[in-house]
Amino acid sequence: MNASEHYRALHRIAEEGFCEFETKKYILGAIENMGCAIYEVGKTGVLAYFDFGKSTTSAFRAEMDALPITEKTGLPFASENVGCMHACGHDAHMAMLLSLAERLSKGCDVLCNVLLIFQPAEEKRGGAETVVSSPDFLRIAPERIFAIHLRPQLEKGKLFSGIGAIYAGSSEIVATFCGEQAHITENIKNDALENAARFYIGTKYQAKEEGLLIRFGRLCAGTAGNVTPCLAELCGTMRYFSEPEKISETEILLRKAKKYGGEVHIFEYAPPARNSGELFELSGCSRLSEPILCADDFSVYGRVCPHPLYMLLGTGDTPPLHSDEFAFDESILRFGEEKLFYIVRNEKISKVI
């Protein structure tokens, strides 16, 4: 089967993070006779290890999870799980890895051992952690790790990357404000909704030139129009490119929330990327014109793997990721496959340790 066939099959069975049971079954079926060692990670993750007896290992990571989105692409292979859709290209990422596995299984001039990582739950917190804390991953301990992610608005079929922080770190912000619950006509001193709204207006912030974004997507306060709420909860996202920046912004958020009688809790999703300059130069990818504010828990692998490289495969003029209409021309998968194949056969890359 080629990458396109795998992609279509996986697209049909879209599943949310940590629930990728059918997807796991599909992957296990696809790789079972390929001569690789297979390890399960958590409930749904899969590692496929091709041990060619080489001295170093390159790992390749694809995410397995889809999104809670009702697909509106009208594709003949649209998701059969209503309300769940591969709208972030993870099906394509898996398909390219399965295609690489097939090539590897047929014997070819590979210069390193290869670990294929099928990772659960990139869209949730904890997917990459599941892998990097697994004994099998830690024993194999790849020197290099690569990922390809589809990217709308980049030139179709072309691979892009960069050095250092090419995509953002991401933290979830939860701000809570407790108030006095009372009949709306009571003169209360502490209105949770008012405090949350004032905090929101004073905090929503985007400084794109500085590569920082603080925005909120959800506010829930109260139960009725005639009762002041006992709680208002505001959920948002911080995107940043450096840890000191994150720390100083967190302090500002805490101070602002305190001013309005609230509390802020910050949950780290993923640190900023830290792309290997050496691998970037050897990869032959084009250089991104600017870092992107998207986040990916691929950066978590950077904690245990010395040389990470995150690459973007342009889909051209398509709907954005996470759109219910996201679709792309499958012919681009070939360029991703070729890049992966190039990497496992490049002598200089296999010596980056």
Place this chain on the structure above:
Amino acid sequence: MNASEHYRALHRIAEEGFCEFETKKYILGAIENMGCAIYEVGKTGVLAYFDFGKSTTSAFRAEMDALPITEKTGLPFASENVGCMHACGHDAHMAMLLSLAERLSKGCDVLCNVLLIFQPAEEKRGGAETVVSSPDFLRIAPERIFAIHLRPQLEKGKLFSGIGAIYAGSSEIVATFCGEQAHITENIKNDALENAARFYIGTKYQAKEEGLLIRFGRLCAGTAGNVTPCLAELCGTMRYFSEPEKISETEILLRKAKKYGGEVHIFEYAPPARNSGELFELSGCSRLSEPILCADDFSVYGRVCPHPLYMLLGTGDTPPLHSDEFAFDESILRFGEEKLFYIVRNEKISKVI
């Protein structure tokens, strides 16, 4: 049974509006042998009509419904329906009417026919409408209608009232803002949460000296911290003392919402009170020092009944209405009972037509 016993029995079986089935059963049981005609109104309302062959009729209204509140009074007769509590005194109001019914059934020098109204769902929209649109009520067509409502912070055991608009009209405000749903990093033009928050900050308003209140108790927007919401909904309350004021404030709300790309819908709960000056003077109630911003759908009866009088029975220094700790000294019920009995036997009152 005296008013206190009725009060305790009704307090135990607190039920929400339009679901007062046990309460209705209790009332029917209490009045079945009292010689009055009994009419059912809607599913749970009850009319008890004492036709003494007089030329005019005084009606007395008590509400039947409780609130979705988990009682924390610790009373030995606390609500047995978990999550539902008589926290607005409706149990006491019904008890005083049942006590009056007992006196009427024993024969006494009454100068008018008496209609007792046990009305469902004062706390929801539509309770009073259920009664005023019922054929039995319209046929009986009382000339005068009275209600007593408990009121914390007024002198304990004393009855208060006033002329004209002594309590506010109330409308529910629902403001909706549609926005672009997208990943939080997208540069969207129309952020529903931001629009709702700015509308809220610019609209929350209380001008007590003018007897106007516009406040919001609930804001719901979005589903996740990393997706901009497609909808933000803000629910609030308008309290006012005159129709022209309501109309002009509604126009201001509509304009403000439009400025932020939103829409406002106003749902009337009850118009302002319109107390009969003649009845107030004859009632012997003390005069309220100022109108109160609370609303009661008792005002709906003013549409069909020429002489309404709403009276407040002070509970003194008790927790506020709608508090999960609301309780009061039952000895005050006697003062309410005596006032009702005074009204049905007052010659001048029976001639107010």
